[in-house]
Amino acid sequence: MDRNDLLIATRSVFLAQFNQRVPMVLAHSIGQLFNQADRASSMLEQRRLLAARQLIMSHDQKLEQQLSRQIEQLLHRSFQTAYSHFRPSFTEGLNATLSLVESASFEEELHIDQITLRFRQEAEEAIRDLNIRIALLLEQDVIKERENPFRTYIISRSFASALEETVAETGSDNELIPVLLAQLTTSMCPHIAPLYAALNELLAQHGIAAQLQLKVRKQSEPAAFAADNLLDLPDESPSVFTPDAQHSAAASGGREPPRAASPARSSAASSVGSSAGPVGAAPWGARSEDQFLDFVQSRPSASQALSQGAAPASAPNAMAGMGSGDSGGSGMVDLAAAPFMASSAEARASMARAPSWLSHIGQVGRSIQQFFSGHSLHQGAQGQGPVWDDAASLELRSVSAPLSQSLQSLIAVATPTADAMWRGDGQLRNLILEQRQQLGASTSDVNEAMTIDVVAMLFEFILRDEKVPAEVRAQLGRLQFLVLKIALQDPNLFARKNHPARMLVNRIGSISLGMQQNSESAARVNAEICRIVAIILADESEDLGLFVQMLDTLDAWVANELAHCEKMASSASQVLDSAKQRTLHFARITAMISDALSPYTIEPYLYDFLVTTWARVIELAGREAPHKATQYRLLVPDLIWSLAPKVDRDECKILLGLIPTMITTLREGVLTLNWTAEQLQELNLHLVDAHRLAMRVGSSPSQLLNAAPPPLSVMHEAFAPFVDAVQTHTASELEAVVLNPLFVQAEIDALEEKLNLIDQLIEAELGPQTSAEVVVDDVDLMACLSHGVGVEINFDGSARIAQLSWQAQHSDAIVLTWPDQSAPAVLSLRAFRRLFARDRVRFLEQAPLFDRAMNQLLASAEQVASTEAALPNMAMA
Secondary structure (H helix, E strand, C coil): CCHHHHHHHHHHHHHHHHHHHHHHHHHHHHHHHHHHHHCCCCHHHHHHHHHHHHHHHHCHHHHHHHHHHHHHHHHHHHHHCCCCCCCCHHHCCCCCCCCCCCCCCCHHHHCHHHHHHHHHHHCHHHHHHHHHHHHHHCCCCCCCHHHCCCCCHHHHHHHHHHHHHHHHHHCCCCCHHHHHHHHHHHHHHHHHHHHHHHHHHHHHHCCCCCCCEEEECCCCCCCCCCHHHHHHCCCCCCEEECCCHHHHHHHCCCCCCCCCCCHHHCCCCCCCCCCCCCCCCCCCCCCHHHHHHHHHHHCCCHHHHHHCCCCCCCHHHHHHHCCCCCCCCCCECCHHHHHHHHCHHHHHHHHHHCCCCCCCHHHHHHHHHHHHCCCCEEECCCCCCEEECCCCCCCCCCCCHHHHHHHHHHHHHCCCCCHHHECCCCCECCHHHHCHHHHHHCCCCHHHHHHHHHHHHHHHHHHCCCCCCHHHHHHHHCCHHHHHHHHHHCCHHHHCCCCHHHHHHHHHHHHHHHHCCCHHHHHHHHHHHHHHHHHHHHCCCCCCHHHHHHHHHHHHHHHHHCHHHHHHHHHHHHHHHHHHHHHHHHHHHHHHHHHHHCCECCCHHHHHHHHHHHHHHHHHHHHHCHHHHHHHHHHHHHHHHHHCCCCCHHHHHHHHHHHHHHHHHHHHHHHCCCCCHHHHHHHHHHHHHHHHHHCCCCCCHHHCECCCCCCHHHHHHHCHHHHCCCCCCCHHHHHHCCCCHHHHHHHHHCCCCCCCECHHHHHHHHCCCCHHHHCCCHHHHHHHCCCCCEEEECCCCCCEEEEEECCHHHCCEEEEECCCCCCCEEEEHHHHHHHHHCCCEEECCCCCHHHHHHHHHHHHHHHHHHHHHHHHHHHHC
């Protein structure tokens, strides 16, 4: 088919598709406006929404006619201005008075450019393909979306112009235009992708494939060419497409070959503007910050590097490959990168209007460090470049009005949904880089220019951080413009780890990583993060307190999500606290009884009974029946005295009178330990033998005592401190105690629910505590402890991934939830510290998300700077 005929056919399909969908858009808008009015927060808003709905219902035919007329006029004019030297014959003689560059009085308020961007996001891949097909059809070397006669701008402009005309003709209130435009364009969004798919299908049927071959044209101009001259450059990109591309596409029957994703080349700020060569070989007009930005984008993520069988790009390799336009030597360009490649010169020209914050690529490491420390830049004398202030200041800064307005507009209109955050190549969109041209044109301050680039690069790392689930990264990506606005105002975002916005980003990263270990909670945490991001984006107060509130909200949600863990942690804390106190109490009772028995030589069975069994009876009575505890303590001196040989008959009489009371007390005490009848019988036999021997008047004291036995009254006086002892324990004593498993199990048995306390397994595995474990750095450890974080733990010889639950109010107990086990495990903070000191615990997140991005950016800057410093030596060698 002749080119003009094919263009006429494409134009007809475009108009038919548009006119066919207008009635559906109007009908949908009527319903949506009613729903919005029903949910309106004020009567004024409700009246405005209902008035807008009534206007569509009353003048739907007029709106359809105006939209049809406006789109046709804009399309005519669009064909007349398509590429500088192309004029299709069918446009000659048309009297299209509507100019594409005219600006209606309400255009700034309604943000036509943002509506255009929103439409483009609805069919990004289809529009990229159409841009390439139109360039091929018109035999152009360079892809320029603004030269595509079917671009989304004419759709958004047609809606704006049609509404203005309709409101003027009907005498309606101009205040309805923003409401109508917002709703009509929203209702139009679902129809954008099918509309452009129809155009691509028509062109593909006639052999116009969206596939081009790329040639690289090296620039011979010196790198130090003045940046001002860049504004006079022609629009052509350094990349040109071979004239036989169309023929090869036609030979394939219009079928598109498989697309190989190239993440390093599909970022918004294209690296094509840089020519091949090392850092020092800057392209014509390229600035140092552009070179560094290209390097940051060229670095693949860890998984990408592994999938490609290579390590992440080093500075020399990455910088040498920037702008080569050749992927693996194939000469084919990834379609996803084509629009950005085409606009590289324009984007760089726009950024050249903004002040440069980096005079030389070798200074990038120092510049980033200064920026993160709160230092400010100011423009030096002519030829001096930007200069850093000597003193750092973390005071709030004002943002220039044009940039502030531009950012507010982007936050309100250009923030996509989570689904729209994905590019055609499967990577997440860097929104700041996409809008770098507009943002750069809105600032004349060097600090603002640097902040835009630094935040864009930080999000480049955040969006590619594969420790964080992709769904969560998409939600965080929606906060880019808002975080940029905060960064422009508050340097504390980079200088202080406790900045509310930074803390919220970090907490979202850690929670999502920990929750992903539990597949059941992954979907719920993603939904909660989505809800929190939506609340933040909807707020217009610019109050950082909202970030604090959302951080508390997220923590509360996690606590509720892990409520079963909190209950278990509470029980474990109670068990551990009781077991510690009982262990220490028992140890002191045992020590006192042992000291009291030291002058005596007693049968081993009875010695062990007093030191272990009866000490447990006293300890238990002290917890459950304090009045009995004194009675049980008094038994100790009585029993010791009763076992000593009696020197006269008076002492024998006293013993005979004492034995029944002692037997009753002993029986009562051991039954609290659930002794069996056999155990009682054995104790009775030993006591009978011992007392029979003791009552042999005149027997040698040396057989049982190291000295003559004192009278019973003296024995009671000697044991008075033991009988009247009040047990108190210091925090350090409780912390150092090694738990007695008997008391731990006793406390666990007293609970209604099952508690899998693994302290004993850990103590058996690790052995005695070492001095290195005692002085473990609690600052680092406690900073990492938080509800819901992920850990890799090895307490039994094998490492396992677990989700950790820990709260300050239950600080002594840590609960671990395993992905493959239903029953959580509990361990004490002491046991966890021991594992941490021996590298048997590793937090899956070594550094918080925002901090990781900052560290990666600093490492990249230092890498580039060191490479630049090495280049002269390499050249001399």
